[in-house]
Amino acid sequence: MSQSCCNTSTEVPAEVSGREPVLFLFGSAILWLLAGLALSLLASAKLNLPGLLAGCEWFTYGRVEAAARTALVFGFASQLGFGVALWLLTKTGAARLSGPGVAVIATIFWNLALTLGVVGILALGSNGLPGLELPKQLAPTLGLAIGVLSLIGFSTFAKREAGSSSPTQWYLMAALLAFPLLYLTAQVTLLFFPSRGVVQAISAGWFGQGVLFLWLAPLALASLYHFIPASTGGAVRSPALAPLGFWSWLIFASWTGAASLTGGPVPAWVITVSVAASVLLLIPVTLIAVNLTICGPAKCTTTKYFALLALAAFTLGGFAFALTSPRCAQAVLHFTQFNVALRELFLFGFVGPALFAAFYAIVPQLAGREFPCRLSPKGHFAFTVLGLGLLLLASGVGGWKQGWLLADPKADFAAVSAGLKPWLWLHTLALAIYAFGQLAVVANSVWLIFECVKPLRQPVLALFTETRPAVAGK
Amino acid sequence: MNSGPLLYFGLVATLAASWFGFVVVPHQQLGALQPETGANAAGVEVTYPAARSGEAAQGRAVYQSLGCVSCHSQQVRSENNGSDLARGWGHRRTVARDYLFDPTPLLGVSRLGPDLANYGERLGTNSFPITRLYRPSLVVTNSTCAAVPFLFEERPIRRSGPSPEALALKGEDAPAAGKEVVPTLRAHQLAAYLHSLGTTADLPEAPLPPAEDANAPK
Numbered sequence A: 001m002s003q004s005c006c007n008t009s010t011e012v013p014a015e016v017s018g019r020e021p022v023l024f025l026f027g028s029a030i031l032w033l034l035a036g037l038a039l040s041l042l043a044s045a046k047l048n049l050p051g052l053l054a055g056c057e058w059f060t061y062g063r064v065e066a067a068a069r070t071a072l073v074f075g076f077a078s079q080l081g082f083g084v085a086l087w088l089l090t091k092t093g094a095a096r097l098s099g100p101g102v103a104v105i106a107t108i109f110w111n112l113a114l115t116l117g118v119v120g121i122l123a124l125g126s127n128g129l130p131g132l133e134l135p136k137q138l139a140p141t142l143g144l145a146i147g148v149l150s151l152i153g154f155s156t157f158a159k160r161e162a163g164s165s166s167p168t169q170w171y172l173m174a175a176l177l178a179f180p181l182l183y184l185t186a187q188v189t190l191l192f193f194p195s196r197g198v199v200q201a202i203s204a205g206w207f208g209q210g211v212l213f214l215w216l217a218p219l220a221l222a223s224l225y226h227f228i229p230a231s232t233g234g235a236v237r238s239p240a241l242a243p244l245g246f247w248s249w250l251i252f253a254s255w256t257g258a259a260s261l262t263g264g265p266v267p268a269w270v271i272t273v274s275v276a277a278s279v280l281l282l283i284p285v286t287l288i289a290v291n292l293t294i295c296g297p298a299k300c301t302t303t304k305y306f307a308l309l310a311l312a313a314f315t316l317g318g319f320a321f322a323l324t325s326p327r328c329a330q331a332v333l334h335f336t337q338f339n340v341a342l343r344e345l346f347l348f349g350f351v352g353p354a355l356f357a358a359f360y361a362i363v364p365q366l367a368g369r370e371f372p373c374r375l376s377p378k379g380h381f382a383f384t385v386l387g388l389g390l391l392l393l394a395s396g397v398g399g400w401k402q403g404w405l406l407a408d409p410k411a412d413f414a415a416v417s418a419g420l421k422p423w424l425w426l427h428t429l430a431l432a433i434y435a436f437g438q439l440a441v442v443a444n445s446v447w448l449i450f451e452c453v454k455p456l457r458q459p460v461l462a463l464f465t466e467t468r469p470a471v472a473g474k
Numbered sequence B: 001m002n003s004g005p006l007l008y009f010g011l012v013a014t015l016a017a018s019w020f021g022f023v024v025v026p027h028q029q030l031g032a033l034q035p036e037t038g039a040n041a042a043g044v045e046v047t048y049p050a051a052r053s054g055e056a057a058q059g060r061a062v063y064q065s066l067g068c069v070s071c072h073s074q075q076v077r078s079e080n081n082g083s084d085l086a087r088g089w090g091h092r093r094t095v096a097r098d099y100l101f102d103p104t105p106l107l108g109v110s111r112l113g114p115d116l117a118n119y120g121e122r123l124g125t126n127s128f129p130i131t132r133l134y135r136p137s138l139v140v141t142n143s144t145c146a147a148v149p150f151l152f153e154e155r156p157i158r159r160s161g162p163s164p165e166a167l168a169l170k171g172e173d174a175p176a177a178g179k180e181v182v183p184t185l186r187a188h189q190l191a192a193y194l195h196s197l198g199t200t201a202d203l204p205e206a207p208l209p210p211a212e213d214a215n216a217p218k
Helices: A019-048 A061-093 A100-124 A139-158 A167-192 A198-232 A241-253 A268-280 A282-292 A302-323 A327-333 A337-367 A375-407 A413-465 B004-030 B054-065 B119-123 B185-196
Strands: B036-039 B045-048 B152-156 B179-183
Touching (some): A019 A337, A019 A413, A061 A139, A167 A241, A198 A302, A198 B004, A241 A268, A241 B004, A268 A302, A268 B004, A282 A302, A302 A375, A327 A375, A375 A413, B119 B185, B179 B185
Antiparallel strands (some): B036 B045
């Protein structure tokens, strides 16, 4: 909690009222980003070098991959998202954060549960439920932390200046309501009272898709609805389109649950509904993209770069997801790296940058000083774009080719594997470049913390160096 | 849109609707699914699917814990939905009933490795080449499959002579003189599970193609 040292004024504005929990959430998210990317990189490398660390059960591919996904979704994106959400609620509602101390405690428990959980996945193994691999003994703790933080968000929203609510706040409310409900349902129907057979797969699909589309996406869109106008100096194109985009996104996104089950052993109507909802996502994606494509007079900032990157990735990814979801496309692309490319575009291109746009705007306000290195955010952005582009090339094009080879029964499986090999190498390289770029934000944050504690260093050092009178002398 | 209660109501209604659709209705539809009982080709009354035997069930836990599902799916799609049937990954598409006794259905979302829904059936009477768990590249060239040598132990050759289970490893992979590499219990369990994989029964909702009728159901 050493970040919370710089502002000494007594008149604290509302948006600084959540300084401790927000900075704590940000700090943990950045550490989880490092852990998650390191694990992803290891998993990706193991596909090229199956012998790498093979003697160690903890680091077998399936477990590393599950641990990486858990760290990135529940550690990085969710905590950064919660931090951004709490700050945005205080800012847009001009209300002080409810229970900042409680929020800090909830975050501590979140991190404890998640650390034990990720180690648990590596040590004891996956439970076979993609996206919900966290051991069930720890899920209630994490669920409680999520519930408490959401309640703090709701309570802060309730204290907003009367009569106002903005698109940013709608998206935040949607996210804060959806996440606890999704997680609670998943725990009950999958971990503690598992339903029979493939009913589990449908519930797991609904949960997995919900975490992406009803939790992370609304958080990222809330950030974009606030920071694109703020950083460009323009205004949302049409305030009347905003509710239309919001409700159509929520309604269609919530019915895409079986998107990863196309062709699978589940009732056909489940898949048909999901495909229809996925294609209909074209409507909200277009509405939101049009509404947020803003030209303004403001000069370029890191926030603006990241926000516009996120908007571009959202538009591209939304169209790609909608257009490749019908059965005829998934007959070729299902089970391939192409769907991995869509997931990476979503997480590394849309959610990550949208939240980093907020991060770069919020941290200087809360810490009371600018980031010390001016070059580092530019490097972070450049490597993010480069890494993301190569990831899309590797998984997108590689997955496309893999799909067509798999669809051809005359190509035997060894030929499919051989064809994919160079693309898997490129994927590892791309991930390394992307991860290297994220080191820039880590370094800059560490430097900022160092700058913040500098004024404290002299008095603290004095405590140790000062010759003390021998109190306990014998 | 400025009214808080209206926003809350709309959000809850939206979420509840999709929860009802994807959690409650499938449970209503499939939650009471029963095994199918019928006479097989030899006229003996059989029930399909049956719960796995002890060793195979334990092997399923090993398979799940190692995260094999990250690369191997266990589902066969219909002929107008990919090349699964043409590749010989099954004789018919898989349906909900095939997974009735799986504690967690390991359907999978990726095929970096081949589909395993009928792997045991493909093995037939051959025994699973257990060396491929130790080092897949010894059995399949270009394999990206993760090696799991920790399911084997290297031990001194016993006085009674080398174990019949010892892996035939040559060159660089060979253990030191006087030692042998043998599969542990977990490796045997995993092999038993892989042998148990097969969806060969003729079901009303997924009949076997006519040519296969003579041989099935087993």
